[in-house]
Amino acid sequence: MxxxxxxxxxxxxxxxxxxxxxxxxxxxxxxxxxxxxxxSSSPIAIGLALALALLVDTRIRGRGVYRAIIFISYPLMTVAVGIIWRWLYDEKVGLINYVLLSLHLTQRRIAFLDSYEWAMPSVVVAAVWQIVGFFMVILLAGLQNIPPNLEEAAALDGASAGQRFRHITLPLLRPAIFLCLMIGVINSFTSFDLIYVMTGGGPNYATExxxxxxxxxxxxxxxxxxxxxxxxxxxxxxxxxxxxxxxxxxxxxxxxxxxx
Amino acid sequence: MRPSRAVAVHATLGAVSVVMLVPFYWVLKTSLTGENIFQYPPALLPRVMHPFYYVDVWYYIPFVRYVINSVIVSVIVVAANLVCNALAAYALTLRFRGKRAIVALLLSCMLIPFQATIIPAYLITKELHLLNSHLGLALPLCSTIVCIFVFKASFDAVPRSLIDAARIDGLAEWRIILHVMLPLSTSAVATTVILSFIWSWNSFLWPLIVIRNQEMQTLPLGLSTFLSYMENTTGALYAFCIMVLVPGVALFLLEQRRFIDGLTSGATKG
Known part of the structure; x- marks a missing residue:
């Protein structure tokens, strides 16, 4: 003041x-x-992370490897991550434009980070990419805390997989989801590194x-x-x-x- | 599980894994082959290995200088976190007046992100004449409330009788911490080391504010400076990225279990 x-x-x-x-x-x-x-990118990331956590929680081979691969982007230096994504998004030499052109999904190259409309969604994608594994691990821990006999009892009573998910898994997972939401909110208020490196707040304050x-x-x-x-x-x-x-x-x- | 479902799960997770790994693959491939970034269409598979871009990094920037700065700051931060947080946590396991108030204060302070305090932190560091120094870089990270509670939870689990026995044997308080509490809290120590190392190693905003000359820059700051004068179409930039990311990834692969547990407990124990 x-x-x-x-x-x-x-x-x-x-x-x-x-x-x-x-x-x-x-x-x-x-x-x-x-x-x-x-x-608003955190609900997206949490939704994706929940789906991934449910998949990794099933009894399949190599789930430890999947978990590690999905998690690994989280502890990495955000500045380096931002630089890598900047390059992937590049208009002339970026991989994303190359893939989109090769698959004929777009006719013209898109200057993702230099266009007013695309800059924010592009940064959000990179942010989700970095944090989704972290949310997945938290939700996975929440899933594993749910006693399996609850699900079994419900299955015996004839509840479908969807019903079991809605009435047993989801309510019991609420603390873990809330925790992710909290972290996501605080994170979105404080993620300076990624935006500073990728766009510097531009173009024309589109990502400020x-x-x-x-x-x-x-x-x-x-x-x-x-x-x-x-x-x-x-x-x-x-x-x-x-x-x-x-x-x-x-x-x-x-x-x-x-x-x- | 039915085989058809297992295949579907593998396919989905496999696709996600590809999305997660492609950025690393792309950077690694380009930096190792030294190929021209402007080449179109880009080669999807590496052709010849060539350390060209790594040699570039060596000559373009004072890489060793950056590493030394980052290591010094990280060592100060990790050591300070172990000492301060263990001491604070031990104090919180004792009974004293106003303890509830202190715990409540610590918990509510956890809501304040560091980014919201950069202006006062900068002014204080300036008054202390610590701008542009390793200590100034490390100072705001030297104690973290999350780690205090990680330690406290671990100390609380140590049986009272053991501590009382140590006291009767005439151990001073600091020796109780050193010889009784800490050896029984290895996982809290590991969590603190991992969390504080990752925070200080990756920290960017604070060095950006505090550091004025190139001599004192840490790795993330050096990386962003390099980006600002070379632009993102230089292969050396990506070789630099790889060199910066290697320690983190190596640590992760070696101590995967601890690493994941540590990082998530840092979030959940709060």
């Missing part, structure tokens, strides 16, 4: 920064919206999210005071989303045995 930068004496700024932010700053609204869009905007305002434009106001908004927004998510899933998963 102070007006402050390394080169100015500090004065009390009242709410002027928030006023500027909410009423005059179009990039702020754009980046807030982009953050929401980017956040709050965290990349904060970085730019603070450390490129040296407006620390304004960036601090942005950070407060980011944090409040994160709290609201978390609280809503907690409500929606019944809140039982967020409970941690706190004291003893």
């Amino acid at each position: 102070q007006s402050w930068s390394p080169f100015k004496p500090s004065t009390f700024a009242g709410l002027t920064h928030y006023q500027e932010l909410f009423f005059y700053d179009e990039v702020f609204w754009k980046s807030l919206w982009n953050t929401v869009v980017f956040m 999210v709050l965290i990349t905007y904060i970085y730019r305002v603070a450390f490129v434009l040296s407006k620390f005071d304004y960036a601090a106001a942005l950070t407060i908004v980011l944090f409040v927004f994160l709290l609201i989303v978390t609280a809503v998510a907690n409500r929606l899933t019944g809140g039982e998963a967020g409970a941690v045995d706190a004291a003893e």
Whole structure:
């Protein structure tokens, strides 16, 4: 709330920064919206991860290998991952364009990361690719905690596979799904590396999210005071989303045995 | 399971595995063959092995310098995490006034992502005159609340009687931690080492803010600088990527079980 930068004496700024932010700053609204869009990638990733977890949970040979392959992208350095995807998406030399052209899925090359429409979906795909294995492992642990006799009993009572999934697996998996959702939300608020490397927030702010905007305002434009106001908004927004998510899933998963 | 279903499951998982691995394959293939990136159509299979791009990396950038910086920072971070978190966790297993409040504070602080505190963290580091130094790079990562709770859970599982026996034998508190608690918590130690290593090794935003000259850059920062002046149509960039990814992948393949458990327990134990 102070007006402050390394080169100015500090004065009390009242709410002027928030006023500027909410009423005059179009990039702020754009980046807030982009953050929401980017956040929507976590339900997609969790859905995919759930399907994969169910597949890996079946008794087939080599499931350990599958699990390792799907997980491996998660702990890798995101900067390197971003650079690799940047290249795959490249208009002239990228593998994705080559494959799409060879399969005649498109007539013209697509400049994925340089086009206003494609940039965000492209980044989302890369983000999902990196995190899906992590969600899968969490959901897999949740699946393995479900006592098998429950399913067997339901099967004896004549419940179909779909019914068993809906009425036994899914409710018991709720804490694990909630955990993934939480991690996904926090992750989408904080994934700076991937977006910075892949698009730098461009083209024309198409992929600018709050965290990349904060970085730019603070450390490129040296407006620390304004960036601090942005950070407060980011944090409040994160709290609201978390609280809503907690409500929606019944809140039982967020409970941690706190004291003893 | 019926064979037809097994085939379907294998086919699906196989297809997913291909999608997960293609980016690695593509980068590895190009970096090892040294082939021209602009070649069209690109060769799907490697033809001749050639370390051309790796030699390029060696001459273009101070690779060793980056590795040394990354290693120094990671060593500081891992060591500090072991010491700080084990001590904090041991304190939390004892009884004292205001413990509930401290636990509640720690739990609520876990919700605050580091990215939301970069501005105060930067200002503090500046006041400490630690900008552009290894210690400054390591400082924000030196203790993580998740790891405190990982340690606490493990310490809580140590039988009280054992600790009391050690006390009666006249062991000082720090020796109880060192000789009783830690040897019984190897998996918590492994989790902390893996988590803090991965975090500091991959950390990018903080070095980007704190580091001013090339001498002090870590690997991720060096990688992004290289990208910014060579653009993404240089084969050497991908050789560099491979060299950076190798330690992580190697660690993962060697200690797969621990690695997966560690990374997920870091998320779930919170």
